[in-house]
Amino acid sequence: MSDKVKVTIDGISVEVAPGTTILNAARQIGGDIVPPAMCYYSKLEGSGGKCRTCLVKVSKGSEKDPRPMPKLVASCRTTVMDGMEVENITSPEVVEAREGVVEMLLINHPLDCPVCDQAGECSLQDLGFEHGAAQTRYEFDRRTFERIDIGDKIQLHMNRCILCYRCTYVADQITDGRCHGVIGRGDHAEISTYIEKAIDNDFSGNVIDVCPVGALTDKTFRFKNRVWFTKPVDAHRDCPTCSGKVTLWYKGEEVIRVTARKDEYNEVEEFICNTCRFDKKKTSDWVIEGPRAIANTSVISSNHYETLKPLPVIQQNPALMASNKEEFERTKKS
């Protein structure tokens, strides 16, 4: 007997290790059948199950017990069984439920994308675009909060929050000493620190990276630029606190933002420290590696390196030059 279990998602079979969740099995297949996830974060233990966007239908429980599961299940927290059959985009029921969840997530969201720093790399924006309705049926005042500064580098804009709890897990697991959590209940619940205490920790900046929306933003980058006008470049430095592997976001010759490297599911590869994120904003601080791979579907990829007069940082690096040329060719075609 093999130690792998077989699961079929939307008709595509994959063999995964026992204990894998449906979502992660789907990610091993990849493509359109991967359920969207707003709250699940593979690097944060205990995350997931809350946003309900990853709901799927289990049409066959397992080889031993072929009964379907009675309700739609959260794929991020349901582990696969051998012979399980899952319907995601092939099930109208799932598509409908997901559309309902997206509507719910948006009813209290300010939809202030034009002035939001997260626009262009926002999971909620993508989710709304792919699964949402064109119009809202919600006709009441949206709940509002005051903006809060959590320390001098991070701003909390609670209006935009979808209460995914990711940042509270970061505060719990990545940093020591818990000072950040959820207060209040229901639609009045808010992310907060005890009495607006600053989060004072080397790794606190990671709450910005895990936030799927624009609720937690980097104050050193606030209103500096739209992300799709900036050029992401992978770089590293010898950092005593973290791995030092980051993405630098260039505007002209200036590094205007430093973030951790994010994969296609918007999850960071490695958490980075605050020194790297907030204090090292000179090209000379970093060793440039090459261009950051951005999915073609992302708006960020539309305006990368297409300039006839590449920046000094690009000219010095053959990989960046090649990427620049390729992007430039692509713009000319269209």
Next chain:
Amino acid sequence: MARKLLFEHINVPGINTFDVYRKQGGYRAVEKALKSLSPDDVVEEVKKSGLRGRGGAGFPTGMKWSFLAKPEGVPRYLVCNADESEPGTFKDRYLMTNIPHLLIEGMIVSSYALGANTSYIYVRGEMMPQIRILEKAIAEAKAAGFLGKNILGSGFDLELYVQPGGGAYICGEETALLESLEGKRGNPRIKPPFPAVSGLYGCPTVVNNVESIAAVVPIVNEGGDEYAKIGIGRSTGTKLISASGNINKPGVYEIELGVSVEEFIYSEEYCGGIANGKRLKAVVAGGSSVPILPANLILKTTNGENRLMTYESLSDGGFATGTMLGSGGFVVLDEDACIVRNTWNFSRFYHHESCGQCSPCREGTGWMEKVLHRLEYGHGTMSDIDLLVNVAKQIEGNTICPLGDAAAWPVASAIRHFRDEFEWHVTHPQEALKGNYGLAHYADPLPQIAQTV
């Protein structure tokens, strides 16, 4: 006169004290269980009794107990859910106030059956008097040797603690209760794992309602088979019903399961009929979470049979024409009651009590409340009614815990059965502010269904 098992001695003066309770035959079950029965025997008796969870879901208690994982060297816990806060339900508070030793006795026997040496009673924070009553009762029982080390020389140790909650409805959900008991924010956990495998502090745990635990006492005293003789079919034993609303005699009644709804409402033994000579309009049969039914459907099923106070009969017809026994919060509405207002009121409660963990419930409960408020105050439109049905559908079944369902069902059922009253609120906004829709056709006899052969 129907048989009383839990409230047999409820009217004896001083039954809340240990001495009087003992004199009336109290703590016999502890003596019998600890001296002559093995823990498995007690579980077997409970299984035989057919006792079903009295908290609302109606899951067989014996089966729940037998699911408890029993790994070596890991403590097991019994937690009593006394976080009763469903609108319309107040039976547990009554039981704890008046006959606290019944619960203590049940806790001892149940803990013995499950092998728990530390047990908790999680009481809703608002019930401060009941918390004091229970603590006093525990002290009395301990002084008499029924709690502590080596109870009655049997070698069984048990410590019993009362834990006040913070007054959140959501902490009545068993996993949220356990989170709260551990000192965390009362958010329901994602299941599996179920508490029977990983509950309090990650140990196997059983969470039972106050009434379920109290019912273990007569089961052990008289035997499971004897208990199962009361009631009809799979609804065995007696049930406490909290009757409220427009009736002559509101209060907590212990009924034998199987009494007809009509008898329960109109007989002198129970509710004593509708107050002020009014007519019955609707009934919420099991606490605010269950679907509301109009008068004609609550008294008769669609087959024309009398509806009985049992788990099965009340849910006859599914959600289309049935409801649920739930926790036994029996709310009677007369012809002057406004269903829209009542639905809005329930919805306001769920909006306030949603924990905010999963998006559909967090956002949807507030949305429904706002739309219902608009309808009730004469600013609604016809499309609002369909919107409500749709929002309820988007919440139902898509959340971690049943609070989402509980918020969706009353709204969906009110519109299903009282749609013309909602429409009247849209077409006659001025009249709706001053008066109400009245009884209309809600008590008319049900149409005969054509028999399909």
